[in-house]
Amino acid sequence: MQLATKVDLKLSNGKSIPALGLGTVPPEDPSELKQQVITAIKAGYRHIDTAWYYGTEKYIGQALKELFDEGVIKREDLFVTTKVWPSFWHSPEKSLDKSLEDLGLDYVDLFMQHWPVALHGDENGLPPAPKHDDGSLWYDDDPVTGTKFIETYHKMEDIIDKTSKVKSIGVSNYSIPKLKQLLPKVRKYAPVVNQIELHPQLPQLELVDYCKSKGIVVVAYSPVGSNGAPVLKVPLIQELAKKYDVTTNEITNAYHVLNGRGVLPRSSNLERIKTIIRLPQLSEDDLKKLDQVGLQNPKRYICDSWGYGLGFRYWEGDTLSTEFD
Numbered sequence: 064m065q066l067a068t069k070v071d072l073k074l075s076n077g078k079s080i081p082a083l084g085l086g087t088v089p090p091e092d093p094s095e096l097k098q099q100v101i102t103a104i105k106a107g108y109r110h111i112d113t114a115w116y117y118g119t120e121k122y123i124g125q126a127l128k129e130l131f132d133e134g135v136i137k138r139e140d141l142f143v144t145t146k147v148w149p150s151f152w153h154s155p156e157k158s159l160d161k162s163l164e165d166l167g168l169d170y171v172d173l174f175m176q177h178w179p180v181a182l183h184g185d186e187n188g189l190p191p192a193p194k195h196d197d198g199s200l201w202y203d204d205d206p207v208t209g210t211k212f213i214e215t216y217h218k219m220e221d222i223i224d225k226t227s228k229v230k231s232i233g234v235s236n237y238s239i240p241k242l243k244q245l246l247p248k249v250r251k252y253a254p255v256v257n258q259i260e261l262h263p264q265l266p267q268l269e270l271v272d273y274c275k276s277k278g279i280v281v282v283a284y285s286p287v288g289s290n291g292a293p294v295l296k297v298p299l300i301q302e303l304a305k306k307y308d309v310t311t312n313e314i315t316n317a318y319h320v321l322n323g324r325g326v327l328p329r330s331s332n333l334e335r336i337k338t339i340i341r342l343p344q345l346s347e348d349d350l351k352k353l354d355q356v357g358l359q360n361p362k363r364y365i366c367d368s369w370g371y372g373l374g375f376r377y378w379e380g381d382t383l384s385t386e387f388d
């Protein structure tokens with residue numbers, strides 16, 4: 064059977080991204096990340112997805128150093144991403160420098176804006192979730208109408224022009240309204256990727272089609288719905304795992320890879336990391352049936368407060384979602 068670790072997707076700037084990436088949101092003990100990264104790369108993964116916000120970059124850095132020192136893989140054969148968090152919106156290069164230092168790298172392959180909002184962090188991006196006395200999030204800009212997130216993007220473009228610290232830039236958690244705000248303002252380097260929550264319970268077909276029409280590769284996060292893996296309980300996914308004789312994780316990965324998207328599974332279980340890399344050739348009909356799961360009964364699992372108001376469909380009470388209705 065073909066391996067998902069061998070599939071590359073072409074980016075609009077001519078570079079490519081390995082479709083299967085390892086997610087690195089921290090487990091209870093973040094130092095476990097070191098072994099997870101080593102296991103993944105030895106199993107053939109070439110894409111590691113991280114972010115300043117996760118606090119796991121130094122453990123990833125330890126893993127990479129060991130792998131490079133032992134000659135297991137070369138830096139140029141790996142695709143490493145990181146992201147600038149909204150509380151660091153004013154200083155993406157400073158955020159990047161911290162990430163590079165912890166990762167022990169001179170450059171990342173992809174630097175993304177984590178969310179298109181501006182939170183009130185200090186010069187070191189702290190605290191990551193600043194709050195007013197009444198407990199509400201402290202923004203530096205109106206999350207719906209503000210444009211400071213575009214300033215962040217422009218500073219990310221400058222990093223490409225003025226340094227060799229990033230190969231490509233991209234975005235994450237951009238809805239259609241946010242992309243429509245950003246894209247006309249791009250100066251030189253369009254986002255090559257939009258990383259969003261995506262799985263059969265949340266197919267977001269309008270957003271996926273919109274990204275495709277703009278040459279933006281979609282990368283799916285929380286492919287099994289995050290902790291507890293609720294997506295894997297969907298009966299159709301279990302049926303398809305039996306039909307194609309693979310694990311349910313391989314069905315949720317194939318759902319993206321066969322549709323030309325990236326996917327970022329995360330696991331603390333080293334055996335699982337190693338064994339979810341086969342790519343069953345799901346039929347067109349089965350891929351469409353997987354879309355139907357979420358079209359009929361959509362579920363969003365990552366509902367952090369800074370995402371509210373960005374215009375994501377199925378975000379209960381979202382002020383912008385009527386745009387699609």
Ligand code: NDP
Binds near residue numbers: 285289295311331335
């Ligand atoms: P996933 O959707 O990959 O879910 C991971 C969880 O599912 C783990 O707790 C894992 O447990 C469990 N799991 C997986 N398979 C099984 C199985 N077969 N049986 C039981 N449990 C299972 O998680 P994430 O939300 O972390 O998303 C993946 C990655 O995407 C992140 O790590 C991060 O890199 C990125 N991301 C990006 C975001 C953004 O805003 N840009 C937001 C969220 C994620 P176990 O450890 O036991 O395997």
